[in-house]
Amino acid sequence: MDLILIIATGVLTGIIIGLFPVFPIYFGAFILYLLSDYMNPEYMLLFWAITIIGSQFFTSISSITMGIPGDASSLIYIRDIKDMSSKCKNQLLYQTSRGSLVGGTMGLFAIWGLFHFYNATNQTFLSSIELKMFLLYSVILFYVLSSERKFFTAVIAFFGLLIAPANNYSLPQYWYQFSLTFQNVTFFMLVLTLLIIPDLLKQNITTYKIKNQFSAETTPMPWWLVIKSSAIGCIVGLVPGPSAELSASIAYSVNNKLPTDKKIIAAESANNSGAVMMILPLMLLGLPFTASSLIISNIMDSKLIDLPELTQSSSSIISGISVFDGLIVFCLVATVLYYFLSTHFINFYTNSVQLLQGRFYILLVILLIVMTSIDIYVQQTSILIYLCLTFVLLLVGLILKYFKINPTPLIFVYLLGDQLIWTTIQYASIHF
Amino acid sequence: MKNMFIILLAVFTITTQAETIINNSNKASPATVLTKQFEKAVGSIDFWQANNCEEAEKQFRSTKNAVMAYNADVGIAALSKKLNCPFNVDNYKTVFIGKSYTKICSATKNPRTLANSKTIGMASVIYSKLFIDDINSNGFKLKGVPYGGSKDVLNALLAGDIDTGIIAVGLAQQAESKDLITCEFSTDPAADNYYGKTIRLKLVGLPIIQVFYTNSEDTIFIKKLHDAVNNPNFLEFLNKNFYSDVKIKNITLQDIAEVRQHIQDRYNFYWAPTQSQNAQ
Numbered sequence: 001m002d003l004i005l006i007i008a009t010g011v012l013t014g015i016i017i018g019l020f021p022v023f024p025i026y027f028g029a030f031i032l033y034l035l036s037d038y039m040n041p042e043y044m045l046l047f048w049a050i051t052i053i054g055s056q057f058f059t060s061i062s063s064i065t066m067g068i069p070g071d072a073s074s075l076i077y078i079r080d081i082k083d084m085s086s087k088c089k090n091q092l093l094y095q096t097s098r099g100s101l102v103g104g105t106m107g108l109f110a111i112w113g114l115f116h117f118y119n120a121t122n123q124t125f126l127s128s129i130e131l132k133m134f135l136l137y138s139v140i141l142f143y144v145l146s147s148e149r150k151f152f153t154a155v156i157a158f159f160g161l162l163i164a165p166a167n168n169y170s171l172p173q174y175w176y177q178f179s180l181t182f183q184n185v186t187f188f189m190l191v192l193t194l195l196i197i198p199d200l201l202k203q204n205i206t207t208y209k210i211k212n213q214f215s216a217e218t219t220p221m222p223w224w225l226v227i228k229s230s231a232i233g234c235i236v237g238l239v240p241g242p243s244a245e246l247s248a249s250i251a252y253s254v255n256n257k258l259p260t261d262k263k264i265i266a267a268e269s270a271n272n273s274g275a276v277m278m279i280l281p282l283m284l285l286g287l288p289f290t291a292s293s294l295i296i297s298n299i300m301d302s303k304l305i306d307l308p309e310l311t312q313s314s315s316s317i318i319s320g321i322s323v324f325d326g327l328i329v330f331c332l333v334a335t336v337l338y339y340f341l342s343t344h345f346i347n348f349y350t351n352s353v354q355l356l357q358g359r360f361y362i363l364l365v366i367l368l369i370v371m372t373s374i375d376i377y378v379q380q381t382s383i384l385i386y387l388c389l390t391f392v393l394l395l396v397g398l399i400l401k402y403f404k405i406n407p408t409p410l411i412f413v414y415l416l417g418d419q420l421i422w423t424t425i426q427y428a429s430i431h432f
Numbered sequence: 433m434k435n436m437f438i439i440l441l442a443v444f445t446i447t448t449q450a451e452t453i454i455n456n457s458n459k460a461s462p463a464t465v466l467t468k469q470f471e472k473a474v475g476s477i478d479f480w481q482a483n484n485c486e487e488a489e490k491q492f493r494s495t496k497n498a499v500m501a502y503n504a505d506v507g508i509a510a511l512s513k514k515l516n517c518p519f520n521v522d523n524y525k526t527v528f529i530g531k532s533y534t535k536i537c538s539a540t541k542n543p544r545t546l547a548n549s550k551t552i553g554m555a556s557v558i559y560s561k562l563f564i565d566d567i568n569s570n571g572f573k574l575k576g577v578p579y580g581g582s583k584d585v586l587n588a589l590l591a592g593d594i595d596t597g598i599i600a601v602g603l604a605q606q607a608e609s610k611d612l613i614t615c616e617f618s619t620d621p622a623a624d625n626y627y628g629k630t631i632r633l634k635l636v637g638l639p640i641i642q643v644f645y646t647n648s649e650d651t652i653f654i655k656k657l658h659d660a661v662n663n664p665n666f667l668e669f670l671n672k673n674f675y676s677d678v679k680i681k682n683i684t685l686q687d688i689a690e691v692r693q694h695i696q697d698r699y700n701f702y703w704a705p706t707q708s709q710n711a712q
Binding site for chain 2: 170173177422
């Protein structure tokens with residue numbers, strides 16, 4: 001009974017995290033802070049892994065149907081969605097769900113194989129700082145070079161980099177002080193002020209209007225592209241930091257010459273396998289590579305649980321196998337369940353919105369207020385500071401909108417920025 | 433409009449709750465794990481993660497029945513960034529002072545001693561150019577590499593990015609038991625392999641000092657905090673994570689003065705001169 005409850009709440013949490021950008025990917029782990037006293041560690045790991053998989057599965061649904069990125073990994077293609085026909089979106093819903101299924105499954109098999117390979121041969125496979133540098137700078141360079149207004153894109157990307165650091169004492173004094181001003185900026189705040197509100201104020205409400213009923217439409221799959229992109233996610237996902245975002249960006253840019261829908265499928269396949277890969281270093285070596293795994297690692301530390309020991313111990317759920325193998329089994333089940341829900345759930349989701357279509361503007365405003373309130377609560381920010389930052393960033397958003405400059409690079413560089421700065425400082429310290 | 437008012441009121445109520453532990457350490461820091469353990473021992477109390485120690489100080493002053501989880505290393509690094517977060521505990525009730533140390537380690541697959549290492553990684557709160565210079569004054573040619581916390585240092589060691597790293601003892605011990613790393617030195621003066629026996633440094637030891645103090649006048653709440661630091665699970669955690677010089681009873685002004693002296697000395701020796709050089 002407990003198991004069913006954990007899987008059900010994990011799946012539901014994963015869906016909510018995926019659909020709403022206000023909930024970061026690490027929100028599932030965050031919930032465990034509240035529940036850790038009432039759950040056994042194996043159930044906690046299961047809940048955490050299921051929410052990670054679900055959050056990536058469902059991010060494409062809100063992105064494709066509403067044009068609101070479910071999380072940072074779908075930012076890369078969010079502007080591509082705008083001009084798509086309903087038919088194309090329906091096909092894309094089907095194709096991205098299948099891509100996510102393949103990506104998630106490949107990721108799970110990859111970590112299962114690598115886990116047992118490592119234990120059998122005692123190998124260490126961890127990413128080097130050089131690879132990390134290369135990947136991070138490639139993504140940003142891609143953004144700048146692929147933009148029509150390269151100079152302005154570079155300027156706003158630079159601004160994103162300036163405000164990105166999170167309490168980094170290695171920075172020069174002036175930069176550190178400047179970054180403190182923006183320390184309470186959140187991903188949701190950036191999306192709200194740079195993308196959503198400027199669009200609403202410019203009467204671009206159509207972006208959020210759903211004129212047609214969506215349903216995943218059976219379409220031939222570009223299987224080779226899906227497999228290739230999932231493999232990219234499996235590799236890039238082992239890079240510490242924003243693994244899903246990096247995987248999606250690299251898969252998208254590698255397939256830059258393909259039609260838009262193919263690039264989106266590539267990004268969605270890669271971010272699913274990329275997100276799953278964060279499980280491996282945590283389970284194998286107890287090393288958290290992402291914010292989400294960091295939180296679960298801290299929870300386990302506070303309960304004095306050694307994660308690698310736990311994963312190799314016998315499962316209390318399925319007798320005869322280890323905790324790790326049990327986790328993979330349940331994650332595979334959850335992946336299939338998510339696939340079913342993401343291809344069937346769309347009708348329910350869009351029908352609900354369809355019923356409220358006439359009042360969608362008001363509904364969206366109420367939704368945004370609720371999301372903002374949750375964001376303030378989750379981030380433990382004071383309302384005044386939050387509103388001040390929102391106002392400043394909104395001003396930036398409106399200026400960018402007026403001059404028709406795409407704000408996505410700013411958001412993206414902001415998200416990658418902290419990691420990028422750390423990596424650059426470390427690389428420079430080692431090599432120069 | 434009515435909905436909006438209710439939501440804002442709810443958020444306002446939530447964000448101004450009393451009885452809160454305020455953490456000034458990085459989320460990835462072992463000090464945060466200790467604070468979370470203390471939170472659990474206290475029971476029904478909120479946890480507030482500050483972005484930096486200045487924000488922690490403001491929150492502490494504006495919250496009734498607040499407990500500050502003060503990490504001295506954060507205080508030292510913050511001084512260098514001109515943040516206003518002094519260690520002013522005189523007016524408050526201190527319930528806990530604990531020290532834990534670090535180890536100087538290399539990856540088992542790439543074993544190095546300090547003498548044949550080129551790079552040494554450490555958390556940015558203890559990293560300063562003058563600290564590296566002090567180590568190098570013993571004949572080493574090490575380049576210092578800053579990281580967010582001990583876990584990042586361990587990751588970098590295992591990835592082969594750096595030759596040696598300074599890692600919190602609890603984490604180092606776990607990695608050592610799995611034969612992932614070998615540790616040449618400890619920064620604990622009581623340890624057999626204390627680095628001060630081989631290396632001459634301006635300051636003895638490299639402790640991570642954590643202090644819990646409260647602004648509460650409520651005797652029931654203060655008793656709850658005292659009970660928490662005496663909680664068997666909390667004490668077991670301290671033991672397993674090699675906390676030493678733990679003070680939970682009769683904390684004197686002398687104990688507080690020692691912590692303050694540590695902050696001042698470390699800042700004066702390893703941070704302040706860099707500031708004046710930069711100013712010049």
